[in-house]
Amino acid sequence: MKRLRFLVSCFLLGYVLGACCMLTEAQNATSEKSSEYMEQIEFLEHLLNLTYDKRIRPQFTEGKPTVVTVDILLSSITDINAAAMEFGINFYLRQMWKEPRLAHPNATNDKMLTLSESQRNHIWVPDLFFSNEKKSSFHTITLPNLMIRISPKGDVLYSQRLSATLNCEFDLVKFPMDNQTCRIKMESYAHSTTDLIFKWVDRVQYDETLDNTLPEFELDGISTGDCTAVYSTGSFTCLYMDLHVTRDLRYYILNVYLPSVIVVLLSFVNFWIDATAVPARTTVGIVTILTVTTQSVTLQDRLPKVSYIKAIDVWLSVCLVFVVGSMLEYAVVNVMLQRERRHKEKIAHQSLNRLSSNGDISKDTQKDQSITPVESQFEKEELSDRLSTIQSANYEHKQTPSEKVDYVSRIAFPVLFFSFNIVYWLVYLTSI
Structure with a gap:
């Protein structure tokens, strides 16, 4: 009888200890989530306050140009039209820069904060545009295809999904046994090189199945480079991506x-x-x-x-x-x-x-x-x-x-x- 009571007492003691541990873990998780929630609330309030001026670019007070790293991930080439001298692409445009004013070193972890599309208007973003663009569109189905992430150190990732029709200068001397190079050209519209500099990410990637989306051409490769040019209004940063294609002769x-x-x-x-x-x-x-x-x-x-x-x-x-x-x-x-x-x-x-x-x-x-x-x-x-x-x-x-x-x-x-x-x-x- 005493042995039975001892076993029951041990079981009840173990159950109570397990319940206490689970309750403690739950409280800790709730506390962490509450801390993250409060951290994000405080950060968003910081953006909405007058302490951050989106009209001023990063590193302005330091007298250094803002360096923006650019990356393009091509998802498809929709059309290469020789008659109209143009080509169409669907792609992801990613821009990365350091914004010390958005750093939040007191964060409890290194988790990046993700902002919504409506909050984009509260931070500074580069004025990148496509200089050889004919028309373009920003995808909004089912929601605007845009992502902004900010690390505790103030590193900003700005990603968009876009479609564009760009001008392409065709050389048809050898048509239809020709090779063409179509260029994606990006520049800063208002900031000269003293204020803003674009540079490519270390390795540009593209979808391996991209070649299958071209009905009349074969993709030979992609190359990138710098095309910074001097105009009457100053020197403006510029990057380009060349798509090298060969026409399929079988047709x-x-x-x-x-x-x-x-x-x-x-x-x-x-x-x-x-x-x-x-x-x-x-x-x-x-x-x-x-x-x-x-x-x-x-x-x-x-x-x-x-x-x-x-x-x-x-x-x-x-x-x-x-x-x-x-x-x-x-x-x-x-x-x-x-x-x-x-x-x-x-x-x-x-x-x-x-x-x-x-x-x-x-x-x-x-x-x-x-x-x-x-x-x-x-x-x-x-x-x-x-x-x-x-x-x-x-x-x-x-x-x-x-x-x-x-x-x-x-x-x-x-x-x-x-x-x-x-x-x-x-x-x-x-x-x-």
């Missing part, structure tokens, strides 16, 4: 180069069609010319109006020269064919006249005075046909000039086009 091979090659080869079929088949050869020539012309006009609508010649201009121009050349070749062949026919008719008439002058026809006519002029003309035409048949039989082993032109064109045009392809691709692909 243009499938949609431009391959179709144009097929059209040019189709125009070479003209040389194998009988020269007397005027409708067939004319139709093939006109269709191929219109196809290349339409392809060129459609492509130019997607590109800016530049004064220099692009690689695609060279290709389509030469293709147009070949299809027009095949049409002109038929025009030459047709003219030569007409001359050959007139020459044959002339020879036939001369032979007929010689026969008539020898009296072969007149004797027959004298024998039979009953033959009418119409019957006499019929005999002349029949004789002319026989002479033409005989003449054709004598020369059937020889090629006419028009046939020789077609024969040479069947070899010369494909060889020239193949040679042009070798030179074209060697020149532009080796210079990428």
Whole structure:
């Protein structure tokens, strides 16, 4: 019985001690939370009081420029538009600087204080802007995408999520085998280098899947640098980030180069069609010319109006020269064919006249005075046909000039086009 009482007493004593420990820990946690809460309340009251003037930049009283470390994390490249000379990006802009006036060394821990978007208006922030910006937007769904954190030592982290469309100077001489460099350029609008200096974070990062967001380009890399410039109003700090991209040639091979090659080869079929088949050869020539012309006009609508010649201009121009050349070749062949026919008719008439002058026809006519002029003309035409048949039989082993032109064109045009392809691709692909 005494043993049972002893065990019960031990259990109750342990329970009481455990409850006391838990109560003490809870009180300590509540005290810490209350302390953090009061600390943040005091800090926010400090911001709202007149003791902090957001119009004065950090280190102003020390006579030193405020150094702002800048970092950009690219999340996506939305569009690279050659026709509009622009590109779009979604990114996180982070700015970090030291603000001694916001230091709170009496903090119980090193936990950073996070301010809301409404409290941003109570502290000084850098006047950074994008000098090559066309349009931009600040994301506000579901709440403004902004974060401000302040450490006990006064280190400020200012982060925003932005979207921007920026100007990009394209060099389209080698289009569509071109490499482009699009720049993100940031400057201070009002503060000169004596007041504010921007510098890059040690290592700029970007999303590894960023390359998959570009439908027509491949991202080769990103580089950063300083572009501080001197204007009439003073020297202003400037940073830039260059996006190096290479155009994906596969789209243009499938949609431009391959179709144009097929059209040019189709125009070479003209040389194998009988020269007397005027409708067939004319139709093939006109269709191929219109196809290349339409392809060129459609492509130019997607590109800016530049004064220099692009690689695609060279290709389509030469293709147009070949299809027009095949049409002109038929025009030459047709003219030569007409001359050959007139020459044959002339020879036939001369032979007929010689026969008539020898009296072969007149004797027959004298024998039979009953033959009418119409019957006499019929005999002349029949004789002319026989002479033409005989003449054709004598020369059937020889090629006419028009046939020789077609024969040479069947070899010369494909060889020239193949040679042009070798030179074209060697020149532009080796210079990428």
